Amino acid sequence: MIEQRWGLFHRWGPYVLLAFGLLMAVATGDVVGMDRGDWYLAGTLVAAGLALQLGWGALAPARPEPTPASVVYYLLRWAIAFVLTWLNPFFAFYAVVGYFGAERLLPPRLVKPGLLLTAVTMSGSQSGGLPPDGELGWVVFGGLFAVNVALLMVFAHLAAQEEQRALDAAATILELERTNNALQQAMDENAALHAQLLVQAREAGVADERRRLAAEIHDTIAQGLTGIIAQLQVVANAGDEGLAREHLGRAADLARHSLGEARRSVHNLSPTALEHDALPEALKKTVTEWSERTGVRAEFTVTGTAEPLHEEIEATLLRIVQEALSNASRHAAATRLGVTLSYMDGEVALDVRDDGCGFDPLALVRRSGSGGFGLDGMRARAERVAGSFTVESEPGHGTALSARVPLVRHG
Structure with missing residues (x-):
């Protein structure tokens, strides 16, 4: 939103300021002492400024970067504003556009010289016009120029701090996005590992139950069946009916015990209690x-x-x-x-x-x-x-x- 507003200013601001400066010049021309020749020159420069602005608006990209063409545009605009301000100090309303967009139009090494040129024009306007009148006029011009330069330094420092804060904020946001992405990825991996762990637990549980059931059969049911067979063999070879009945009873007890163990093994294999x-x-x-x-x-x-x-x-x-x-x-x-x-x-x-x-x-x-x-x-x-x-x-x-x-x- 802020960039859009500044874009509108850079596109239409020079027209508005040039028009306002022209109106003020017309209203104060007699006071300033502009003659017919001055007005001819001023009209020519205003027309040149409009043509320059129209040409740049048609040729410049939406987000211009410093190029040789942008440097030429900035210097021509400054020169037109300087001469117009020389003719009438109120044209400084147009000259002030030199303070805005210098970073967009000039390479870094020319930004400060470009701002100083604009400060010369503005100081001349504030001191009563160019050239300064007499020694006192030059003193006033020098003082105003020093004030303008000081203000430029202060605002440049504040702008640099604001830009650094914006860069730091952007870096912080980017780092947070990376951290959040890494955290989300870790959470997804943990969820996948957890699901895999449960699947492996089920598979391991099945294998464990098979081993447990085999051990149960060997330790209980198989031993019980072995005992039953041994008791029946004794019955088959026994001639005493009482002895045979006793061993048959033992065989029946072993059979009931083995049946109970079998049921317990099946119950443990599938926890029906749940x-x-x-x-x-x-x-x-x-x-x-x-x-x-x-x-x-x-x-x-x-x-x-x-x-x-x-x-x-x-x-x-x-x-x-x-x-x-x-x-x-x-x-x-x-x-x-x-x-x-x-x-x-x-x-x-x-x-x-x-x-x-x-x-x-x-x-x-x-x-x-x-x-x-x-x-x-x-x-x-x-x-x-x-x-x-x-x-x-x-x-x-x-x-x-x-x-x-x-x-x-x-x-």
Whole structure:
């Protein structure tokens, strides 16, 4: 908007100022003492100024840069204004255009000389006309010229500061745009990485469940079937009916136990507990059912504001709790157990503590080469969703398991 206004001034301002100077000259010609010859010369110069302005307006580009043609235009305009001001000081209204646009028309090395030429014309007009009259006239002219030059220096300094501030502001805006673009790009990359992480977590979860199911079949169902076969072989070779009935009973118990293990394995493979309940309700039911089944006093607590989590996050936490409860029932010999689910800023924490026999985690690693008791599986589950898993235990002082996962909301 400002550039448009200045463009209008540079295009039409010289016409307006020349016309106003001519009107003032006509009104004061007798006072100044202009004779017929002066008016002929003034008319010729006014016509030359109009022709010069029309020619430059037709040939000059919309945003002129300093060129030899623009230098010639500036000097001719100054010369016309100087002679007109010599004839009548009121033509200085036209001469003042030399202060504006010098940077657009003159190369940097000629800007100051061009402004000084205009200052000479303006000082002559302000001192009463050119040439100055007598010694006092020259003193007044010199003083006014010094004042004009000082004002030029002040305004030039202020203009330079304003231009520098504009350049700094433009550089700051450009840097902010670059920073915003980089930030947006980083956010897009993080979103893509997050989506990729969840996809990889699902794929890893499928592979992990396959390995878990294979281990479950080997450790429970396959062993149960082996025991059943052994019991039936004893029955086939037994001649005592009582002994055969006893082994048949053992075989039936093993079959029921194996069936229960098979159902548990299928249940863990697909967490149906989350189909109809949110994570806190599913964990509460799981802990309650485990307590009723094992006779161990168990409590479940939720802290923070519960909110729906991504399906992979909820499945991971549920499976960690199921594995922790299974470990506690098989190895801890605990009398009390507590499960705490904590919703925090950007993170969800799951803590499982019992007062069981405990163990030495370092000794367990040295003996088995891994965490054992399903600890590696729980740690792997947490790490696959960019979480962490820690174990604190000591023989005779119980065990504390803690999982930390990102708070990734549903959807």
